[in-house]
Amino acid sequence: MRADVLKMAKNDDDGDGDIGVKLETRQKTKRPPMYKVMILNDDYTPMEFVVHVLERFFGMSHAQSFELMLTVHKKGLAVVGVYSHEIAETKVALVMDFAARHEHPLQCTMEKE
Numbered sequence: 001m002r003a004d005v006l007k008m009a010k011n012d013d014d015g016d017g018d019i020g021v022k023l024e025t026r027q028k029t030k031r032p033p034m035y036k037v038m039i040l041n042d043d044y045t046p047m048e049f050v051v052h053v054l055e056r057f058f059g060m061s062h063a064q065s066f067e068l069m070l071t072v073h074k075k076g077l078a079v080v081g082v083y084s085h086e087i088a089e090t091k092v093a094l095v096m097d098f099a100a101r102h103e104h105p106l107q108c109t110m111e112k113e
Contacts, residue, residue, distance in 0.1 A: 033112055035088035036079045039095070040107040041072050049104055054080060057095055082113060 037058075039050065047069055054065035058080050071078040083091065088110040099106035 034082050035110045037081045037088050037110050038077050040077045045104040045106040
């Protein structure tokens with residue numbers, strides 16, 4: 001814990017008229033847990049579609065997207081980003097909805113880091 005100077009007190013408890021410093025301790029703020037967003041391989045989603053998803057929803061360049069798509073293809077899955085819970089949840093939902101609208105079985109999941 002750390003103590004911060006909050007304000008100067010004009011009247012202190014002992015009545016001598018001196019100006020005192022009031023200290024309060026403040027709890028250190030914890031960072032929120034982070035979540036890995038992963039894309040899973042399947043035998044039906046075209047590789048070009050996966051590249052497009054990575055570019056569109058994760059802001060990757062074409063070269064980065066292509067390289068990560070190959071990782072997904074070879075290893076079965078790949079981490080595409082690490083985000084706070086709300087952002088990870090939103091990205092997973094956007095990818096899943098986009099894949100469903102284009103009739104591809106692409107799966108995107110998240111797990112706590």
